[in-house]
Amino acid sequence: MTPPDALPFRLVSASCPPTVLFLLLLLLLPAARGCPRSCACIRRPDGLDVSCSHARLRAVPSDIPADTVTLRLDHNLISAVPDRAFRGLARLRELNLSHNAVETLGEGALRGVEATLRTLDLSHNRISHVHRDAFARLHAKVHMGDNPWHCDCALQQALRVMAHNHEAAGRVRCHSSPLRDHREGQPFLAMDADLCNLAKRTTDYAMLVTMFGWFAMVVSYVVYYVRQNQEDARRHLEYLKSLPSKAPGRAGEEPEDASTAV
Numbered sequence: 533m534t535p536p537d538a539l540p541f542r543l544v545s546a547s548c549p550p551t552v553l554f555l556l557l558l559l560l561l562p563a564a565r566g567c568p569r570s571c572a573c574i575r576r577p578d579g580l581d582v583s584c585s586h587a588r589l590r591a592v593p594s595d596i597p598a599d600t601v602t603l604r605l606d607h608n609l610i611s612a613v614p615d616r617a618f619r620g621l622a623r624l625r626e627l628n629l630s631h632n633a634v635e636t637l638g639e640g641a642l643r644g645v646e647a648t649l650r651t652l653d654l655s656h657n658r659i660s661h662v663h664r665d666a667f668a669r670l671h672a673k674v675h676m677g678d679n680p681w682h683c684d685c686a687l688q689q690a691l692r693v694m695a696h697n698h699e700a701a702g703r704v705r706c707h708s709s710p711l712r713d714h715r716e717g718q719p720f721l722a723m724d725a726d727l728c729n730l731a732k733r734t735t736d737y738a739m740l741v742t743m744f745g746w747f748a749m750v751v752s753y754v755v756y757y758v759r760q761n762q763e764d765a766r767r768h769l770e771y772l773k774s775l776p777s778k779a780p781g782r783a784g785e786e787p788e789d790a791s792t793a794v
């Protein structure tokens with residue numbers, strides 16, 4: 533004889549076989565631990581250590597726990613870091629993006645973690661350009677070697693704001709540059725040209741040439757106008773000189789009449 537209240541329990545366990553329960557547990561486990569898929573998380577006294585190295589990730593995971601302090605994304609296939617990719621990670625101190633396929637870093641890529649970040653590894657990527665303000669508010673030590681850098685004004689400006697970080701610029705080697713005498717692989721710091729004034733000087737020259745052109749046009753017009761007037765005046769004078777033979781005295785009287793009338 534079964535007790536009457538054992539029946540509902542038997543029904544529940546029958547509709548929910550152990551495999552389903554196990555799968556449910558498996559699904560809930562990472563969520564409970566707050567660790568993104570294909571990452572390993574270790575809790576430290578000061579926060580979470582998230583390691584997603586060698587995981588064939590094509591993008592920055594969107595479900596990184598908010599209390600992450602170290603994030604390793606190295607050796608993946610990440611090609612772009614979108615704006616605010618790390619938003620909400622208010623305690624992030626170390627970010628390793630080395631050995632990926634990152635091509636450019638937008639102005640807002642690090643928005644939200646600029647104040648806390650201490651180390652940023654961007655080495656061994658495909659970065660050639662950065663926005664001139666990409667590192668503007670960053671206090672971190674940035675590793676940016678082994679990238680095909682295009683050494684132009686924007687890069688010079690981006691590095692200039694990182695005065696605290698000489699090493700960052702020290703490792704940058706130029707793959708290309710607007711300078712004609714640049715050699716591939718030349719260290720950025722060895723090129724002591726002002727890459728920003730370079731562009732400015734070119735526009736200055738263009739402006740100067742244009743202004744000179746305009747000036748020359750105005751001067752030649754004035755010269756032509758004066759010459760033309762002189763010619764007219766001379767002809768007019770000759771005409772006036774020819775008048776007295778027909779009406780003597782008339783030409784001399786006229787100005788006097790005008791002044792007395794006024």
Ligand SMILES: *[C@@H]1O[C@H](CO)[C@@H](O)[C@H](O)[C@H]1NC(C)=O
Nearest residue numbers: 606628629630651652653675
């Ligand atoms: C980032 O990861 C790479 C590969 O594991 C490692 O060699 C490098 O030292 C790390 N960067 C930093 C700043 O710890």
